[in-house]
Amino acid sequence: MAQVKFYVVGALVFAALALIIGLVASSLKKLATDEVGIAYDTIQKDLGTTVEKEGLHTGPPGFEFIKFPSVFRTLDFNKLMCLNKDGVTITLDVTYQYKARPTKLRQIIMDFRDFEGYKKVLRYSGQSALHESCSYFNTSQFQAERGLFQQKVKEKISQRYDGLNCDIKGLQVSNIARPGDYETAIRSKERAREDIQVAENERPRQLTEAETGKRKAATTAQIIMQKATSDAEILKNRAIAEADAIKTQYVKEAEAYKNIVGSGPDSLNFSPEGFISYMGVRVIAAAKNPVFIGLSSPAKTSYP
Numbered sequence: 001m002a003q004v005k006f007y008v009v010g011a012l013v014f015a016a017l018a019l020i021i022g023l024v025a026s027s028l029k030k031l032a033t034d035e036v037g038i039a040y041d042t043i044q045k046d047l048g049t050t051v052e053k054e055g056l057h058t059g060p061p062g063f064e065f066i067k068f069p070s071v072f073r074t075l076d077f078n079k080l081m082c083l084n085k086d087g088v089t090i091t092l093d094v095t096y097q098y099k100a101r102p103t104k105l106r107q108i109i110m111d112f113r114d115f116e117g118y119k120k121v122l123r124y125s126g127q128s129a130l131h132e133s134c135s136y137f138n139t140s141q142f143q144a145e146r147g148l149f150q151q152k153v154k155e156k157i158s159q160r161y162d163g164l165n166c167d168i169k170g171l172q173v174s175n176i177a178r179p180g181d182y183e184t185a186i187r188s189k190e191r192a193r194e195d196i197q198v199a200e201n202e203r204p205r206q207l208t209e210a211e212t213g214k215r216k217a218a219t220t221a222q223i224i225m226q227k228a229t230s231d232a233e234i235l236k237n238r239a240i241a242e243a244d245a246i247k248t249q250y251v252k253e254a255e256a257y258k259n260i261v262g263s264g265p266d267s268l269n270f271s272p273e274g275f276i277s278y279m280g281v282r283v284i285a286a287a288k289n290p291v292f293i294g295l296s297s298p299a300k301t302s303y304p
Ligand SMILES: *[C@@H]1O[C@H](CO)[C@@H](O)[C@H](O)[C@H]1NC(C)=O
Pocket: 138, 139, 140, 141
C-alpha cells in the first residue's frame, strides 16, 4: 500500500515538474542579434508595449514575439516597367535598403500585423513611387538627367516610406532602358536631323546660285528686250522711209501723168485712148517676158 502511494506521489511530482518546465519554457523567448520584437500574448490576445532587443526574454505563458529585422534589408525591383512623361515605356532596375523605425514598431504591427505584411506594403508603395517618378521625366531627360531621376526616385520613396515609419538608404537606379523600337526611332530622327543640317548648310549656296541664275535671266531678258526695241525701231524707220519714198514716187508720177494728160505748157496733149496706149507701151517695155496684146497703137508713136 505504502509502495503504491509512493508511486502516485512520484508520478504527481513528475507531472508537476513537467508542467513547471513546460510553463517556464513557454514563458521564455529569444530574439536574435539582428532582430527586435514586441511580445504578443497569444492567449489573452494582448500586444506588449515595449520593443525588445536581442536575448532571452520572459513573458506570460504562451507569449511570442512579433519579430522585425533590426538591420537594413534590401528591396530589389528587376526590370520594373513604367511609363514616362511621353508615354514611352521605360524599364528600370532599382535597389535600396529599408528598415522599420524601432520606436514605431508597435504602430507598425497594429497597422500591418507582422513583417511579411509590412514588407508587402513597402514593395507596393515603392513601386508606386517609381511609377510616379517616371511620369515626371520625358525621354530625353531619361537620357540626359539620370542623376536627377535617381534623386527624384529617392525623394518619392522616402516621402511614402515616411508615412510607413520606414527609413531607406543606398538607393541605386541602374539599367534604364527604352524600348528597342524607340531606340530605332531615335536613331533615324538623329539621322534626319543631320540631313536637315546638311540641307541648311547647303541653302545659302543654292540661294546664291538661284540668285545668280535669276540675275542672269533678268540681264538676258533686258538684252532681248533692248534688241527687240531697237529692231522694232529700225523696222519702223525703214517702213517710214519706204512709205516716204513711195509717196514721193507717186507724187512724181502724178506730176508726170498730169503733164502727159493735162493741157499745161509742158503737156503732151494725149487723148484718153492715147494715154492708155502710152501706158500699155510702158508696161510692155517694162515686162521681162514677151507680151502679146491686141491693142490699137496710138495715132502718133513719136513725139518731141
Ligand atoms: C523634355 O523636358 C525638358 C525639360 O523640361 C525640355 O527642355 C525638353 O524640350 C523636353 N523634351 C521633349 C522632347 O519634350
